[in-house]
Amino acid sequence: MTYRAWLIPCAFLLLTSAADAQRLYKWVDKDGNVTYSDQVPPSEVEREREELNRQGVAVNRVERALTAEERAALQAQREAAAQAEREAEEQARRDHVLLGSYPSENDLERSFRERFELLATVIQNAQMGLESQEKSLAELLGHAAQLEQSGKSIPANVTASIETARRQTEEQRRFLQKQREEEKSLQLEYEQTLGRYRELTAKYAEQSG
Numbered sequence: 001m002t003y004r005a006w007l008i009p010c011a012f013l014l015l016t017s018a019a020d021a022q023r024l025y026k027w028v029d030k031d032g033n034v035t036y037s038d039q040v041p042p043s044e045v046e047r048e049r050e051e052l053n054r055q056g057v058a059v060n061r062v063e064r065a066l067t068a069e070e071r072a073a074l075q076a077q078r079e080a081a082a083q084a085e086r087e088a089e090e091q092a093r094r095d096h097v098l099l100g101s102y103p104s105e106n107d108l109e110r111s112f113r114e115r116f117e118l119l120a121t122v123i124q125n126a127q128m129g130l131e132s133q134e135k136s137l138a139e140l141l142g143h144a145a146q147l148e149q150s151g152k153s154i155p156a157n158v159t160a161s162i163e164t165a166r167r168q169t170e171e172q173r174r175f176l177q178k179q180r181e182e183e184k185s186l187q188l189e190y191e192q193t194l195g196r197y198r199e200l201t202a203k204y205a206e207q208s209g
Contacts, residue, residue: 024052095200098193108197112190119183126176133172137165 025040027049040049046065050058066074102108140162144154 024056026050026052026058095196098197099200099204102197105194105197105201108194112186112193115186116183116190119179119186123176123179123183126172126179130169130172130176133165133169137162137169140165 024036024038026034026036027040027044027047029035029044029047035044036052048064049062051060051062053059102111140158144158144162147154147158
């Protein structure tokens with residue numbers, strides 16, 4: 001290696017070392033004192049500090065380390081923001097499907113009307129079935145009462161039939177109640193969907209105009 005070739009890397013190392021030696025840090029210690037040093041002690045590494053150049057101008061800032069509570073709060077904030085973003089994306093997807101599924105408000109109303117009519121038929125049939133089962137149960141109970149009044153014992157098959165009729169009547173009653181709750185839910189869904197549809201169509205009409 002020639003003398004010139006050896007001198008260039010050595011000069012670079014010297015300049016780098018000189019620059020590092022001139023690096024200065026500024027921070028406020030636990031007692032509120034402003035401290036300057038070319039090194040940050042281990043006890044101070046978590047404090048907020050500034051890195052100064054040779055002219056004393058701040059060229060970089062290191063934020064203080066967060067506490068466990070602050071880190072947890074920041075994580076919760078990030079998760080909430082991510083959840084809000086996902087919900088916004090999902091809402092945009094539903095809006096797109098809503099407008100694509102119903103070219104007009106009449107189409108939306110027609111679709112829901114068909115669902116209402118179908119559910120009304122189910123409820124009507126369930127009501128008729130419940131009334132029929134209640135009548136059968138009443139007849140079985142009446143028959144058992146007559147046997148008791150005449151001093152006769154109630155046969156096992158009659159007792160079993162009564163228990164079966166009671167169970168079926170209760171199941172039918174629960175089914176009917178569930179269908180009525182479905183009807184209320186459908187009504188709420190219709191009102192919310194229609195309101196959103198009108199909001200979206202008015203928005204796009206305003207943008208187009």
